[in-house]
Amino acid sequence: MSGNNALYMYLTLTSDLGNWTLVLNFLDLKPITMKSIIRLFSLFLLLLSPSLYGQVSNRLEMLDIFNLEYVSDPQISPDGSKVIYVRNFKDVMTDRNLSNLWIANFDGSQNRPLTTGEHNDRSPIWSHDGSKIVYLSNKSGQTELYLRWMDTGDEMVLVNSEKTPSNISWSPDDKYLAFSMFMPVAKPSPIQMPAKPAGAKWNNPPKYVDDLTWRMDGVGELPSGYTQLFTVPVSGGTPRQITESHFNHSSPEWSSDGSKLYFSANMRDDAELEIQDSDIYTIDLSTGDIKQLTKRYGPDGDPKISPDGKLMAYLGYDDLYKGYQLSRLYVANADGSNSKLISGNLDRDVSDITWAADSKSIYFLYTDKAHVKIANINLSGKVTDLTEGLGGNSIGRPYTSGSYSIAANGNYAYTWAETKEPADLGTGNKGNNRRVTKVNEDLFDHKQLGKVEEIWYKSSHDGLDIHGWIVTPPDFDPSKKYPLILEIHGGPFTSYGPEFSAEIQLMAAQGYVVLYTNPRGSTSYGEAFGNEINKNYPSHDYDDLMSGVDEVISRGYIDESQLFVTGGSGGGVLTSWIVGKTDRFKAAVVAKPVINWFSWSLNADMSAFATRYWFEKKPWEDPETYMKHSPISYVGNVTTPTMLLTGEADLRTPIHESEQFYTALKLQGVETAMVRIPGAFHGIAAQPSNLIGKVAAILTWFDKYKTEPVSLERDK
Numbered sequence: 001m002s003g004n005n006a007l008y009m010y011l012t013l014t015s016d017l018g019n020w021t022l023v024l025n026f027l028d029l030k031p032i033t034m035k036s037i038i039r040l041f042s043l044f045l046l047l048l049s050p051s052l053y054g055q056v057s058n059r060l061e062m063l064d065i066f067n068l069e070y071v072s073d074p075q076i077s078p079d080g081s082k083v084i085y086v087r088n089f090k091d092v093m094t095d096r097n098l099s100n101l102w103i104a105n106f107d108g109s110q111n112r113p114l115t116t117g118e119h120n121d122r123s124p125i126w127s128h129d130g131s132k133i134v135y136l137s138n139k140s141g142q143t144e145l146y147l148r149w150m151d152t153g154d155e156m157v158l159v160n161s162e163k164t165p166s167n168i169s170w171s172p173d174d175k176y177l178a179f180s181m182f183m184p185v186a187k188p189s190p191i192q193m194p195a196k197p198a199g200a201k202w203n204n205p206p207k208y209v210d211d212l213t214w215r216m217d218g219v220g221e222l223p224s225g226y227t228q229l230f231t232v233p234v235s236g237g238t239p240r241q242i243t244e245s246h247f248n249h250s251s252p253e254w255s256s257d258g259s260k261l262y263f264s265a266n267m268r269d270d271a272e273l274e275i276q277d278s279d280i281y282t283i284d285l286s287t288g289d290i291k292q293l294t295k296r297y298g299p300d301g302d303p304k305i306s307p308d309g310k311l312m313a314y315l316g317y318d319d320l321y322k323g324y325q326l327s328r329l330y331v332a333n334a335d336g337s338n339s340k341l342i343s344g345n346l347d348r349d350v351s352d353i354t355w356a357a358d359s360k361s362i363y364f365l366y367t368d369k370a371h372v373k374i375a376n377i378n379l380s381g382k383v384t385d386l387t388e389g390l391g392g393n394s395i396g397r398p399y400t401s402g403s404y405s406i407a408a409n410g411n412y413a414y415t416w417a418e419t420k421e422p423a424d425l426g427t428g429n430k431g432n433n434r435r436v437t438k439v440n441e442d443l444f445d446h447k448q449l450g451k452v453e454e455i456w457y458k459s460s461h462d463g464l465d466i467h468g469w470i471v472t473p474p475d476f477d478p479s480k481k482y483p484l485i486l487e488i489h490g491g492p493f494t495s496y497g498p499e500f501s502a503e504i505q506l507m508a509a510q511g512y513v514v515l516y517t518n519p520r521g522s523t524s525y526g527e528a529f530g531n532e533i534n535k536n537y538p539s540h541d542y543d544d545l546m547s548g549v550d551e552v553i554s555r556g557y558i559d560e561s562q563l564f565v566t567g568g569s570g571g572g573v574l575t576s577w578i579v580g581k582t583d584r585f586k587a588a589v590v591a592k593p594v595i596n597w598f599s600w601s602l603n604a605d606m607s608a609f610a611t612r613y614w615f616e617k618k619p620w621e622d623p624e625t626y627m628k629h630s631p632i633s634y635v636g637n638v639t640t641p642t643m644l645l646t647g648e649a650d651l652r653t654p655i656h657e658s659e660q661f662y663t664a665l666k667l668q669g670v671e672t673a674m675v676r677i678p679g680a681f682h683g684i685a686a687q688p689s690n691l692i693g694k695v696a697a698i699l700t701w702f703d704k705y706k707t708e709p710v711s712l713e714r715d716k
Contacts, residue, residue: 058448059474059509062692065395065502066092069439070422071415072099072393073123073403077130080411081106084114084124084133085425087439090688091118097688101135106411106427108436114148115139123166127174132234134158134168134177145179147234159232159239167251171258175234178252178261180227183241187224212272216605217651217682229263231285242283243290247271251302255334256309260284262293264301275608276319280312280336293336300330306359310334313353313362323537323614324493324523324530327351329364331379342381347526357408365390365402367524370467370497372402374412387431390414391499392423396685396694397487397568398469398501398516399494400524419452419469420444422500448474450508454498457551459520461543464532467525468517468548469498473508481559482513483706486549486585488567488574492537493530495522503685506695510703512564515552519544519574535616538577538629545574546582561586564702568592569653569682573631576661579642580634586705589698591645592653592682595661597626605651635664641671643701645694647680673701 067090074085083106088099101121104111115121117139124135133148145159145168158177159165165179189208196202215221227248232239242261243249253262266278279294280303293312294300300316313331329350332339343350352365361378363386372390377383390402392415402423404414409429416426416435421444425437450471459466473482485507489496495518504514518525519541520532533541552558565585567575572593579588594600598619601610611618619626627633642665644658658674665672675697677684685691 058446060447060449060502060505061509062506062696063092064443064447065688065692066090067440067443068395068422068502070392070395071425071437071439072423074405074413074415074425075124075126075133076106076405076407076411076413076427077126078128078407079130080407080409080429083413083425083427083436084126085413085437086122086124087113092688094118095687095689097686104425104436106413108425108427108434111437123168125168125170127170127234128172129174132174134170136164145177156236158234158236161239165230169252169254171231171254172256173258176231176258177234178229178231178242178254179239180229180250180252180263181239182223182225183228184223184225185246212608213605215651220649220651229261229283231261242285242288253303253305255282256305256307259286262303262305262312264303267292273608280314291336293332294339302353304353304355304362305334306355307357308359311359312336313355315350315353321613322531323534324521324527326527329353329362329377331362342377342379343383345381346377346383347528349523352404354406363404363406363412365404367400367495367497370400370495370518370524372400372417372497374404374406374414385431386412387414387428387433389417389426389433391417391497392421394499394501395422396501396503396691397489398496398499398504399489400497400499417497417499419498419500420449449505450474450514451476452498455551457547459540459544460547460550461540464520464529464544466517466519466544466548467522468515468551469496470552471504471508471514471516473511473513476513478557481557482511483562483564483702484549484552484558485512485514485702486545486563486565486567487514487516488545488565488571489516489518489522490567490569490571491523492521492533492541492570492573493523494570495524497524502691503695507699510699511706511708512702513552513558515548517545517548519548535614536629537614538574538631541574542577542581545578549584559707562706564588564705566591566698568684572653576631576642577634579638579640580631581637583639585640587641587643587702589643589645589701590658590661591694591698592647592650592684593631593644593657593661594653595630595657596632597630598623599660600653600657601626603654603656632660632664635661635668638665638668638670641701641705643673643675643697645675645677645684645697647677647682647684647690649679650682650684652682 069089072086074083076083084103086099087102099120099122101114103114119139121137124133126133135146136143137146143164144157145165146155147158148155163182165181168179191206193205229242229249229252230239247265247267249263249265251264260282262282264278264280268274276299278299278301280300282291298317298319303312303314312334315327317325317328327349329343330339331342348366350364354363361376363376371388373388374386375383393401402415406412411429413427415423421440426435450473453470455468496516507514521541563585564587565575566589568591572591575588575590576593601619644662646655646658662674677690680690684694
């Protein structure tokens with residue numbers, strides 16, 4: 001980094017720091033001590049050239065967020081000899097997430113960029129003969145579908161549209177592509193306004209809304225229209241729209257002879273209420289005739305046709321309105337007849353299915369006790385694990401994740417997970433695996449991270465086994481006592497795992513021991529474990545979390561007077577619940593929470609789902625239950641200094657939830673602050689500077705109450 005560039009970035013971020021300081025001061029984060037000022041500057045002035053400090057820190061720092069890279073979506077060639085993958089990186093000057101395509105041989109040799117530039121290249125898909133790929137890129141300023149010849153590197157834009165193609169698949173003869181794409185539908189307002197006089201300046205006309213779900217987190221207000229299916233010749237030409245009904249169509253899959261497409265859709269007239277009830281259909285490409293293949297109540301989707309064309313595999317389940325329901329694997333004849341559940345003996349979610357070349361078994365992903373695995377299942381239901389250790393695609397927090405692809409010869413490529421680095425590229429065959437990239441070697445060869453230790457412990461409620469991880473600071477000394485942060489995952493039906501987490505490592509780098517766990521309700525431990533909180537959330541997951549804190553304290557290196565707690569989304573729910581149940585924590589940061597289930601269920605972008613799957617009745621039919629599980633009901637018990645942190649554009653847990661708790665705490669005289677992330681949806685950390693801002697806010701609040709580690713000898 002040149003001196004001039006460093007100075008420019010320093011001045012830019014100083015302006016950003018001013019904004020943060022104004023927000024915190026305005027929201028009465030008092031007193032702003034010298035220690036707080038030092039913390040803020042240490043978090044943000046890292047843009048200065050290391051030479052100005054005289055040394056380079058060996059701990060992870062806030063600005064290192066912009067240096068993190070990771071591998072995603074590895075696509076192995078049909079013959080298993082090469083892998084194309086997406087290499088993700090960030091731009092500190094524009095605060096953007098970017099990505100290019102890279103290619104390597106199966107053994108990792110000749111690893112090199114396939115595309116370059118500061119834009120987003122993604123979703124590569126090989127043709128069946130391996131001579132071409134298609135991929136999406138916004139290199140022209142809008143996202144377009146590109147076709148690339150692998151022998152020459154020549155490219156052409158195959159689909160140029162204002163909307164982005166998705167779910168792209170090659171026809172069996174590689175002459176066509178099928179894809180889904182949103183198509184706007186004009187929906188004139190019934191409100192008729194008179195013509196305004198010439199030259200008059202009026203407000204925009206009223207917006208008329210009559211859909212249940214009219215806005216969505218990450219998008220905002222939804223345009224009127226539907227996702228339709230298209231085909232396009234690879235030789236070039238105008239895409240042909242295949243479907244036109246007023247329903248959303250997804251997951252197009254070619255029949256073995258290329259005469260029809262399989263797809264999934266919810267074609268109920270009351271689809272906006274019965275949001276889960278999708279089925280699998282076929283459409284004849286010559287006649288347009290549509291045939292329904294599945295008819296049970298529940299979500300059926302992701303159809304995959306066997307290489308011999310005789311069978312169809314798909315995912316789904318019988319919908320019982322439970323909070324957590326396993327995604328199961330079914331196989332039927334290609335016409336939908338004789339459907340059989342084949343994953344019934346596997347008490348785990350099945351995802352990412354791919355037929356074996358001989359049509360006798362299916363490859364898939366599943367997560368078992370927080371470990372993501374590639375497995376194979378034969379048509380009798382016998383499961384064989386190929387490998388585990390996938391993940392690393394969640395940079396901020398350690399959510400389980402991962403992706404893979406497999407070739408006809410059994411070679412596979414996957415995202416290689418480490419607790420000490422984001423995802424790299426891994427390849428293997430029958431469990432003989434190798435890591436073939438180290439995209440963060442330039443950063444982590446001189447950075448010392450916190451050690452991640454896997455633990456199991458018993459819940460104080462009923463002795464249930466709970467899984468967790470302890471992260472200790474770099475240069476951890478067990479003869480000292482450290483402050484502890486309990487970090488709680490969202491969902492609630494998700495899971496953390498042994499994966500890299502920038503947020504947790506940054507906390508550890510500042511001298512905290514961090515505990516993260518999978519309390520009851522988490523996925524990957526079976527359907528019964530997930531439904532321990534079915535229509536009873538929060539509840540005894542609280543006991544699981546407190547038992548985890550006690551387990552770490554029992555190890556002797558935690559200062560019990562310095563316990564801190566934070567979590568986002570579902571973790572924000574539990575954090576606000578915790579401070580209403582106990583005063584053992586010195587400070588808390590509640591990120592993007594639900595505080596009042598009654599108000600949230602009628603304002604979030606998932607009302608149809610929440611009022612049916614998370615509660616027995618609608619809120620006005622059973623207000624007592626909604627309030628019983630609402631943290632706002634226990635706000636009168638709160639004495640813990642509590643910060644609220646939410647994106648101002650959040651539509652999943654709208655910011656009015658945080659505002660309710662903030663106001664209630666103020667009225668109670670509890671020390672509080674509210675941090676609002678401008679323009680951010682629910683995924684606060686999606687933008688690099690927002691991830692930095694989130695962690696900076698949390699550490700600023702906790703550091704206000706933190707003291708330095710003390711020697712155990714001094715305690716005697």
